[in-house]
Amino acid sequence: MKKLIIITALVFVFGCSSSDEKPSVVPKENESLPSKGSEKTGETESAVLKMINVSLYSTKHPEKAQPMLIKVVSQPDEIKLYNKILKKNGTTEIALTNISEVYYLQFEYVKSGVSEYKDIFYVKGSENNAFYKEFKMKPEFNFDKFDQQTREIFIQSIGNKDWYVVIDQLPI
DSSP: OHHHHHHHHHHHHHHHOOSSOOOOOOOOOTTBSSOOSOOOBTTBOOOEEEEEEEEEEOSSSTTSOBSEEEEEEOSHHHHHHHHHHTBOOOEEOOOGGGEEEEEEEEEEEEETTEEEEEEEEEEEETTSOEEEEEEOOOGGGOBSOOOHHHHHHHHHHHOSSSEEEESSOOOO
């Protein structure tokens, strides 16, 4: 019995690992959001942006848990486009009453086989403008129901200060 357990463990360990896979590196543009790590220098490896999960907070489906995952961005060209659009422009204060759509973007970085995450809120305004804000996802930002009243309380909790202006809107 011990031999079977040891053999199973060895097969699992050696059968599931592969050292041939190398992550693709997406070129960085100016200072784009979000950035993790630094360029490769000597032995230090920078974190590589591998995927962006795009979720929507929607009152059109108040009975569904929020945010709802609507898109996974994993193609290098599309990741580069998101990174380019989300450059750090000046911060501003936004009018919370003018927000028409709220998105949660989760950026997944991989460094030495370990995933790290960075979170932002991305909002579209009623005047065809867009903004984003870095934050740390908390359980209170997840909802079982998302009606108009919950939306208003949620938007108030995000706050109206320290939002970056987005020049071009994301292709969501």
